[in-house]
Amino acid sequence: MAQAAPASGTPRTPGKTDRTTGTPGVLSPRAHAAVKLALPVVLGLVYGFWAAAIRRDTHAITGWNVLFGFVCAIAFGAVWAGLSIMAPRMRREVHALLWFAFTGIAFGFLYSQTGATVLRSVLMSLGIAASVFAVLFYRYYTHEDAEGRPIRS
Structure with missing residues (x-):
């Protein structure tokens, strides 16, 4: 059985929609705010642990190694945020260039x-x-x- 396609500008599924794209919103604004706060912290901790693990290189874990990991985590998280x-x-060119520099560093x-x-x-x-x-x-x-404004569908 055939079903009619939705008219232009109407949501494809019931519920709230994103005003810029017309797609259904998956997360609430509160969840988006929580992710904005948690993402730099989580990624910073992963980065700090990874840096400390590389520097440790199968040796015993020391206080300096733990401190190095936390300093790396704080720096990475702060710059990410x-x-x-x-x-x-x-502008989009500068936006991409900033992430280029951050990723490279x-x-x-x-x-x-x-040790390379x-x-x-x-x-x-x-x-x-x-x-x-x-x-x-x-x-x-x-x-x-x-001008850097999102394109509407």
């Missing part, structure tokens, strides 16, 4: 903890950061107009 607040207000620092040379760390982080830049620039370019 600052970028997630500041970057969306920038974060990955390069982790890679340098393995500075040149190898820089080259590896440039490769990773360039791919992040390409993906994010494409996403921002296809989802925003020239």
